Amino acid sequence: xxxxxxxxxxxxxxxxxxxxxxxxxxxxxxxxxxxxxxxxxxxxxxxxxxxxxxxxxxxxxxxxxxxxxxxxxxxxxxxxxxxxxxxxxxxxxxxxxxxxxxxxxxxxxxxxxxxxxxxxxxxxxxxxxxxxxxxxxxxxxxxxxxxxxxxxxxxxxxxxxxxxxxxxxxxxxxxxxxxxxxxxxxxxxxxxxxxxxxxxxxxxxxxxxxxxxxxxxxx
Amino acid sequence: xxxxxxxxxxxxxxxxxxxxxxxxxxxxxxxxxxxxxxxxxxxxxxxxxxxxxxxxxxxxxxxxxxxxxxxxxxxxxxxxxxxxxxxxxxxxxxxxxxxxxxxxxxxxxxxxxxxxxxxxxxxxxxxxxxxxxxxxxxxxxxxxxxxxxxxxxxxxxxxxxxxxxxxxxxxxxxxxxxxxxxxxxxxxxxxxxxxxxxxxxxxxxxxxxxxxxxxxxxx
DNA sequence: ACCAAGTCTGAGCAATTGCTCAGGTCGTTG
DNA sequence: CAACGACCTGAGCAATTGCTCAGACTTGGT
Numbered sequence: 001x002x003x004x005x006x007x008x009x010x011x012x013x014x015x016x017x018x019x020x021x022x023x024x025x026x027x028x029x030x031x032x033x034x035x036x037x038x039x040x041x042x043x044x045x046x047x048x049x050x051x052x053x054x055x056x057x058x059x060x061x062x063x064x065x066x067x068x069x070x071x072x073x074x075x076x077x078x079x080x081x082x083x084x085x086x087x088x089x090x091x092x093x094x095x096x097x098x099x100x101x102x103x104x105x106x107x108x109x110x111x112x113x114x115x116x117x118x119x120x121x122x123x124x125x126x127x128x129x130x131x132x133x134x135x136x137x138x139x140x141x142x143x144x145x146x147x148x149x150x151x152x153x154x155x156x157x158x159x160x161x162x163x164x165x166x167x168x169x170x171x172x173x174x175x176x177x178x179x180x181x182x183x184x185x186x187x188x189x190x191x192x193x194x195x196x197x198x199x200x201x202x203x204x205x206x207x208x209x210x211x212x213x214x215x216x217x218x219x
Numbered sequence: 220x221x222x223x224x225x226x227x228x229x230x231x232x233x234x235x236x237x238x239x240x241x242x243x244x245x246x247x248x249x250x251x252x253x254x255x256x257x258x259x260x261x262x263x264x265x266x267x268x269x270x271x272x273x274x275x276x277x278x279x280x281x282x283x284x285x286x287x288x289x290x291x292x293x294x295x296x297x298x299x300x301x302x303x304x305x306x307x308x309x310x311x312x313x314x315x316x317x318x319x320x321x322x323x324x325x326x327x328x329x330x331x332x333x334x335x336x337x338x339x340x341x342x343x344x345x346x347x348x349x350x351x352x353x354x355x356x357x358x359x360x361x362x363x364x365x366x367x368x369x370x371x372x373x374x375x376x377x378x379x380x381x382x383x384x385x386x387x388x389x390x391x392x393x394x395x396x397x398x399x400x401x402x403x404x405x406x407x408x409x410x411x412x413x414x415x416x417x418x419x420x421x422x423x424x425x426x427x428x429x430x431x432x433x434x435x436x437x438x
Numbered sequence: 439a440c441c442a443a444g445t446c447t448g449a450g451c452a453a454t455t456g457c458t459c460a461g462g463t464c465g466t467t468g
Numbered sequence: 469c470a471a472c473g474a475c476c477t478g479a480g481c482a483a484t485t486g487c488t489c490a491g492a493c494t495t496g497g498t
Contacts, residue, residue, distance in 0.1 A: 008444090012495075015445060034344070036255045040486060050447045055487060095422050123342040125253070135400065142402070155422045162413040163422075165402050166393060170417075173392035174385060181354065183361070183384050194381040198389075202421035203314050203374045203382075227474095231465080234475060259456060269477045274457060 007059045019057050021047040023071060026064045031116045035065065035124040062127065069120045069130050077137065079105050084141050087148035095155060095200045098148070099171070103192045106175040114179040142168045167199065226278045238276050240266040242290060245283045250335045254284065254343040281346070288339045288349050296356065298324050303360050306367035314374060314419045317367070318390070322411045325394040333398040361387045386418065 010016045025047035029038040040061050044054040058064045083105055086093060110117060120126065121134065146164035149155050157163045178191050229235045244266035248257040259280050263273040277283045302324055305312060329336060339345065340353065365383035368374050376382045397410050 010445090012444065014494085018445085039484085051487080052448065052489085053446050056445075061486065118341065122337065139402070149422065152422075157413075157422060158416060159409065159413050162402075162409055163417055166413055166417055169393055169396045170389055173396060174388055177388045177392060183358070183381075190378065190381055194376075194378050194385055197377060198382055198385055198418065198421070200421045201423065202417065202419045203368065203371075203376060204420065229475090231474065233465085237475085258454085270457080271459080271478065272476050275475080280456065 007063075008056050010057065015057075018047070018049055018053060022049065022054055022057065022064070023067045027068045027071075027113070027116060030065065030068065030119055030124070031113055035119060040064070062125070065120070065124055066127065066130060068116075069126055072117065072120060073130070073133065073137075076109055079109055080141070084144050087144050092148050092152045095152065096196050099167075099199055100192055100196050102171055103175065103195055106171055107179070107188055107192070110175060110179045114176075118176060118180065138168055138172075170199070171195075226282075227275050229276065234276075237266070237268055237272060241268065241273055241276065241283070242286050246287045246290075246332070246335060249284065249287065249338055249343070250332055254338060259283070281344070284339070284343055285346065285349060287335075288345055291336065291339060292349070292352065292356075295328055298328055299360070303363050306363050311367050311371045314371065315415050318386075318418055319411055319415050321390055322394065322414055325390060326398070326407055326411070329394055329398045333395075337395060337399065357387055357391075389418070390414075 010019050022043065026038070026043050029043045029046055032038075033042070040054060041051050043064065044051045047054070054064075058067070080102075083101055087098060121131075142161070142164045145167055146160045149157055149160045149164060174195060178188075182191075184190070229238050241262065245257070245262045248262045248265055251257075252261070259273060260270050262283065263270040266273070273283075277286070299321075302320055306317060340350070361380070361383045364386055365379045368376060368379045368383060393414060397407075401410075403409070
């Protein structure tokens with residue numbers, strides 16, 4: 001039984017290359033034109049095959065989108081799952097280090113094709129199956145983060161579950177907004193430093209080495 | 220000269236009511252069906268007028284979307300601008316109170332029609348004029364927040380500008396995600412409390428009344 | 439060389455949809 | 469009442485687009 005997104009299984013090397021080219025072309029066309037204006041004819045043309053070939057491997061336009069989303073998700077999970085797993089280490093990783101690593105990993109996942117992820121999960125009509133998968137993955141991450149918060153001696157939060165959810169959502173959302181509308185061009189480390197400081201110490205954070213005892217804002 | 224989004228200016232009371240009904244119908248139809256599937260015929264039907272009437276007041280489908288966006292923005296600005304203005308008070312408002320007020324105001328703006336704002340600024344093809352307006356408003360807010368951070372004696376951050384940007388984006392993004400995918404149903408105060416705690420004190424925050432003096436990163 | 443299965447082609451069908459326009463209805467003014 | 473303009477109607481046009489199908493080309497095994 002073929003995958004629900006595929007119509008025909010490629011068996012020879014030639015057709016496997018065709019399918020790869022189609023998924024890549026779909027990602028490019030969707031990224032550039034959006035979902036509605038990303039026509040199947042354009043995708044086939046971009047992939048260098050005819051429209052008939054496209055419909056031999058994909059049941060409909062949605063199947064193409066799903067294939068792109070699955071590929072994107074696969075890469076994201078591959079990069080983040082091991083990182084999140086380290087939160088279970090003993091002793092638990094320090095907040096600043098852990099959050100910085102996560103932020104840098106998320107940034108790396110979004111530097112190229114920044115519009116694609118947004119398109120996949122906000123603009124385009126992904127089937128519930130995929131959306132549920134993402135929600136489940138986020139929930140799993142939040143659960144592991146909550147455990148980590150509870151096990152960390154330097155962390156004292158009232159509501160570990162809600163705070164963990166906030167952390168997961170904030171990291172994902174802020175990285176997104178940063179890569180799409182950066183207020184200052186490209187200074188990624190500045191973004192990471194400020195975000196880590198905000199999340200670990202809040203507005204009272206960023207204590208400089210040996211600060212004056214007088215009151216005074218930063219800088 | 221008519222507004223660029225309008226074709227004909229309504230002069231009598233009857234037609235003004237028609238235009239209002241059309242904008243409201245467009246908001247409902249776009250919210251329910253998305254932009255692409257929100258057909259102009261359906262909007263006209265929902266508003267109780269014929270398709271011809273719709274095109275007497277709106278040049279094209281985009282003009283309808285722009286009218287909805289402008290209305291939405293008008294309400295948002297009306298609710299948030301006065302709140303942000305209080306950040307310039309002397310003495311500066313306490314972080315917890317100010318952030319809590321902003322969060323509650325944002326929540327109130329999104330409890331009904333949670334999908335609409337997302338659709339307007341993420342799915343639909345808004346003209347640059349509108350997007351630039353939003354970016355400018357966010358930038359103005361971030362500027363006022365940065366000033367407030369610098370003037371607040373209890374706040375010590377390294378990079379007030381970047382932190383202010385992070386606060387604005389985090390509040391907007393987290394409220395969005397909360398109203399669309401709340402992990403636990405509807406406990407808004409819990410969300411506000413946890414967010415305020417995270418943003419003001421970070422992971423070392425939420426000091427319970429009379430905590431022990433034992434080790435702990437808390438402040 | 440031959441053939442069966444795998445692979446590819448692309449003109450065109452069916453359905454959707456944004457939008458027009460010729461003509462109708464209603465309210466207001468002289 | 470008459471007439472003018474504001475307002476409204478809705479069948480249908482033009483263009484787009486997802487997708488089909490009948491047949492041609494390629495490959496690999498015998």
